[in-house]
Amino acid sequence: MRLELDQVALGDGPGAPLPAVSAVADRRAPGFVAVETEGAPTLASLVAGGRMAPDRGRVTLDGGEDADAVRASFALVDTPTVAEPFSTLTVAQVTREELALAGHRAGRASVADFLDVVGLTEHRRTRLASLPTELRVRLLCELALLRPGVEGLVLTSPERHGGDVAAWLGVVHDLARRGVVVLTVTGVAALASVRALPAPDLGEDDEVDDEATPETDTDLDLDTDTDLDPAARPDDDAGAPTPGSPRS
Numbered sequence: 001m002r003l004e005l006d007q008v009a010l011g012d013g014p015g016a017p018l019p020a021v022s023a024v025a026d027r028r029a030p031g032f033v034a035v036e037t038e039g040a041p042t043l044a045s046l047v048a049g050g051r052m053a054p055d056r057g058r059v060t061l062d063g064g065e066d067a068d069a070v071r072a073s074f075a076l077v078d079t080p081t082v083a084e085p086f087s088t089l090t091v092a093q094v095t096r097e098e099l100a101l102a103g104h105r106a107g108r109a110s111v112a113d114f115l116d117v118v119g120l121t122e123h124r125r126t127r128l129a130s131l132p133t134e135l136r137v138r139l140l141c142e143l144a145l146l147r148p149g150v151e152g153l154v155l156t157s158p159e160r161h162g163g164d165v166a167a168w169l170g171v172v173h174d175l176a177r178r179g180v181v182v183l184t185v186t187g188v189a190a191l192a193s194v195r196a197l198p199a200p201d202l203g204e205d206d207e208v209d210d211e212a213t214p215e216t217d218t219d220l221d222l223d224t225d226t227d228l229d230p231a232a233r234p235d236d237d238a239g240a241p242t243p244g245s246p247r248s
Contacts, residue, residue: 001062001073001151001181002026005033008047008057018043020057025152025183030176032184034191041157044185045079049154074181075144078136079156087129091120091139094128098143118142133163137171145180152181159190166197173200 003025010018018040025031035044046052047059050070061070076083085094092111099114100106115121118138123131131139137158144153153175158168172182177200186194 002060003031003048003070003074003152003181003183004058004060004063005031005048005183006058006060008044008054008059010043010047010052010055012055018047018054022057023048023183025181027176027179027181030172030182030184032186032191032194034186034188036188041185041187042080042082045076045154045156046082048183048185049074049076051076051082072149074152074154074183075147075150077140077144077153077155078158079154083156085128085140087127089128090124091115091126091128091131092124094139095143099146102143102146103148104146114142132167133158133161134167134171136161137168141171141175141180141182153183155182155184157186158184159186165190165193169194169197 005021005023007020007022008018009016009020017037018035021033021035021044023031023033033044033048035041043052047054048070050059050067053067058065059067059070061073078084085097089097092115095111095114096106099110104110112121112124115124120135120139123135128136137155141153141155144150155172159165172184175182
């Protein structure tokens with residue numbers, strides 16, 4: 001699967017909401033888009049994820065222009081105002097909400113199993129705002145991959161949460177090794193840091209078959225029946241507010 005942005009843009013001139021950008025992401029290499037200004041990352045993510053049509057340029061999936069296919073295959077991850085969980089929610093609360101939205105059981109046991117698989121058990125009660133950036137990226141990307149049909153991710157501005165670029169980039173490369181197509185929308189400075197880092201060496205065992213389906217559902221045995229019984233929730237999560245950002 002190959003996602004390509006070919007000179008996509010919104011508006012004209014130096015003050016355009018989204019100046020022309022191009023990028024390619026596939027199962028062998030993640031892609032990156034560098035944009036500036038406050039709203040451009042969200043606009044670039046919406047266009048790349050098939051949620052908004054560009055004024056100019058093309059977004060193609062495996063060479064064809066099909067916004068519906070892009071929208072069905074790609075989830076927006078941590079996109080401001082669109083797919084960004086409330087920063088005051090705990091890791092467990094975010095996990096429970098996303099499991100339910102993906103059609104899986106969302107009780108305490110399922111949340112605990114998921115967090116154990118992704119290595120975040122000790123952060124169950126950590127507020128999202130306090131979670132290190134690379135762990136935030138790991139959490140939200142792994143949760144997005146549990147949604148039916150999702151094989152790719154559009155990750156928005158991970159650098160805005162601070163931390164080491166190399167750390168969250170390591171998560172992106174790990175996902176790519178598993179066959180997940182990842183397009184990261186980031187800033188110019190962060191992309192310069194990405195390009196300055198050594199490219200990962202994908203050995204023979206890590207090569208990805210373009211025809212293979214990526215292993216994106218972790219190792220969890222998650223049923224499709226949701227379990228939202230309040231009695232099954234951790235005590236610290238009872239009565240938690242529902243995230244205001246929709247699943248995208």
